[in-house]
Amino acid sequence: MSALSTEEQALVAAARGALAHAHAPYSRFAVGAALRLTDGKILTGSNFENASYGLSLCAETVAIASANAQGRLRDIAAIAVTGGPMDGGGDAVITPCGRCRQIIKEAQDMAGRPLAILCAAPSGDAVRRFDLDYLLPDAFGPANLGIGG
Ligand code: THU
Numbered sequence: 169m170s171a172l173s174t175e176e177q178a179l180v181a182a183a184r185g186a187l188a189h190a191h192a193p194y195s196r197f198a199v200g201a202a203l204r205l206t207d208g209k210i211l212t213g214s215n216f217e218n219a220s221y222g223l224s225l226c227a228e229t230v231a232i233a234s235a236n237a238q239g240r241l242r243d244i245a246a247i248a249v250t251g252g253p254m255d256g257g258g259d260a261v262i263t264p265c266g267r268c269r270q271i272i273k274e275a276q277d278m279a280g281r282p283l284a285i286l287c288a289a290p291s292g293d294a295v296r297r298f299d300l301d302y303l304l305p306d307a308f309g310p311a312n313l314g315i316g317g
Contacts, residue, residue, distance in 0.1 A: 169297055172286075176246070179204050180288045180295060183248040186212040186227065187290060192254060194221055198290075199251035199262070201227035203235055205243040211235050215251075227251070228268040232275050244275045246284040261287045261294050269304040276300050277310045 172180065179202050186200030192215050199215040213231025217224040228249055235241055252258030264272060264285070276283040285303065288295040300307075310316070 169295060172295060175204065175208075176248070176284075176286055176295075179210065179246055179248040180250065180286060182210045182212055183227075183250045183286075183288065184290060186214045186231075187250065187252075189214040190227070190254070191216045193217065194219070194224075196254045197251060198254045199227035199249065201231040201250075202248045203231050203244050204246045205235065205240055206245050207243070209240075211238070211240075226265055226268050228264050229271050232271055235275070241275055242278045242280075244279055244283055245281075246286065247272065248286040248288060250288045250290050252290040259289045259292055259294065261289050261296050263287050263296075263298065263303060269300065270307070272300055273304055273307050273309050 182202035183200040187198045190198035192198050194217050201213045203211045211231055211234050213227045213234055215227045216230055235244055249264055251262045285298040286295055
């Protein structure tokens with residue numbers, strides 16, 4: 169992958185910072201996400217589990233809902249995601265789960281331009297850059313319901 173820009177490095181650092189706020193006592197797998205908005209502002213999210221297990225919220229979803237709560241859903245330009253076991257021992261790159269891919273699709277289509285997805289290991293240099301169309305090909309989206317961006 170080509171080297172990260174300074175902006176991309178800052179976004180990955182913010183996602184790594186959000187790992188500290190993961191509420192993940194059940195899986196003990198922390199995930200951090202960071203969004204860069206068009207004006208450079210960075211918003212973060214962390215996974216937020218609860219005792220019902222299945223109702224847990226992913227870090228990417230939390231971050232995107234936070235942008236929406238600030239009226240900024242259409243302004244998301246990039247997202248960085250990282251995660252690994254809270255007890256250490258994991259240095260893999262993770263990619264967004266299926267539901268998060270659909271939610272990123274909503275943000276991208278509302279923005280009307282491609283949203284860069286950076287997937288980074290919790291530490292070290294391993295980072296992969298994806299397009300949503302690669303992660304979620306032939307996706308169902310707002311256009312199928314006659315809704316434009
Ligand atoms: N998780 C995320 O936050 N994002 C993903 O894209 C994949 C999974 C969280 C959910 C759960 O809290 C933990 O990681 C283990 O699945």
